Amino acid sequence: MxxxxxxxxxxxxxxxxxxxxxxxxxxxxxxxxxxxxxxxxxxxxxxxLYEDYEYRDKIAEITRAFSLKHQKLISLDTYLDEMADKQDKFYYLTADTLKQASSSPHLEGFKSKGIDVLLMTDPIDAFWMSQMGTFNDKSFVSISRDKYDLSELSGGQTEDHTQDADSNVISELIKDCLGDLVEDVKPTSSLVESPVRLIAGEGGLDFNLERIMKAQNPEFEGSKKILEVNCNHELIKRMLDLSSDMQKAVSRVMFEQARILDGEMPSDPQQFPKDLIFISSGL
Structure with a gap:
């Protein structure tokens, strides 16, 4: 031919x-x-970037991505030049829209430390970043799917109570309340204003990538997520003092809220409003 x-x-x-x-x-x-x-x-x-191995690096040099810090498109080289002290990764968040990404609780820890995050809204973004793996020897890390540690990076400091006895007790309490809705519940220092967030489970996908997979295959089933808990949040601090029924209602609402912020519908649309009414009448 x-x-x-x-x-x-x-x-x-x-x-x-x-x-x-x-x-x-x-x-x-x-x-x-x-x-x-x-x-x-x-x-x-x-x-x-996803398909052409030979020219992938050259294409990456002219690729643009929306910067949380600059609120505009920047190059990967610009992100690289402005990395924080000891930072060795490109942090990114995929979402359906820029508005959804910008309001995500996943960003809170990065905002508090002044660390930039690339906000990606094209379906192919999650695939090319995973496929490419690195740019100039710096890896791409999804802040809603991959594991990372911000504790050693420069910027503002957040109190780390993830190893406190009370934090572990509260996490176990919320896990018992949610049961099979989540893979696990863990304390985190990555949240500042929000009480909880949902991240991909071990070896799983985040909600955004699952939506893309479901669009290609309606029979695709997503995996359970890990609920991370901000033990510095006032609502979380009150959990141990609440009645058993209130603990369950608050836990479910926080779980559903985290789903909504990640672009999902409540897992139980009937129970969600009931819990909201119960909480508003009892707190």
């Missing part, structure tokens, strides 16, 4: 290199103009 001809392959490589080179020049000379181009054709280029 013609496309398998050595001559055609050589021409194809030459054209690809030339196009990538010209796009890189455009980015350096006219960032605003390049961003207009990226809004139109960025999704196509990102397919190359």
């Amino acid at each position: 013609v496309q398998n001809s050595p001559v055609i392959r050589k021409i194809s490589k030459s054209v690809t290199k030339r196009v990538l080179s010209e796009l890189k020049k455009k980015l350096k000379k006219d960032e605003a103009g390049y961003d207009t181009f990226w809004e139109q054709f960025g999704k196509v280029l990102k397919e190359g």
Whole structure:
């Protein structure tokens, strides 16, 4: 076939290199103009990050991503240059919309330390970042799926009560209240304002990636999540003083709230409003 001809392959490589080179020049000379181009054709280029091993690094050099810190599109090189002291990873969050990503509790620990997070809203983002793995020897880390530790990074400090006896008691209490709704309940220092958040279970996917998989295969079933608890939150501190029924209602509402903030519907639409009414009448 013609496309398998050595001559055609050589021409194809030459054209690809030339196009990538010209796009890189455009980015350096006219960032605003390049961003207009990226809004139109960025999704196509990102397919190359996922599929084209040969030119993946070159495409990454001209890739744009929305920065939490700058509130605009930036390059991966810019993110790399502005990494915090001791930071050795690209942190990112995938979501259906920029609005959803920006209000996510997953960002709280990063905001408190002044660490930037790339907010990704194209379905292919989760795939190319996982496929590519690293850029300039720095790995990509999903803040809703992968494990990470912010304790040694620069910036504001948050109290770490994850090993306190009371924190473990509260976590076990909430786990008992939720039962099979979650894989586990753990205290965390990654939250500041929110009482809880849901992260992917061991070897599992986050909600955003599960929605993409379900769109491709309606029979796909998501996995249970881990509920992380902010033991510095006033509501969490009150849990031990509540009645058993109130503890269960509050635990369920916090779980459903975390689902909603991650773009999901309540797991039990009938029980959710009942719990809200019960809490409002009893707290």
